[in-house]
Amino acid sequence: TPDRMELKKFxxxxxxxxxxxxxx
Structure with a gap:
């Protein structure tokens, strides 16, 4: 969904x- 953002960070x-x- 546009309201959820997944960020991959180290x-x-x-x-x-x-x-x-x-x-x-």
Whole structure:
């Protein structure tokens, strides 16, 4: 949906890619 945006960001602490789901 247009209201939900998934952002893949690199987490330097976890040493892996994390998916952030934000509802705006």
């Amino acid at each position: 987490n330097p602490i976890l040493k892996k890619m994390t998916v952030h789901k934000e509802i705006k």
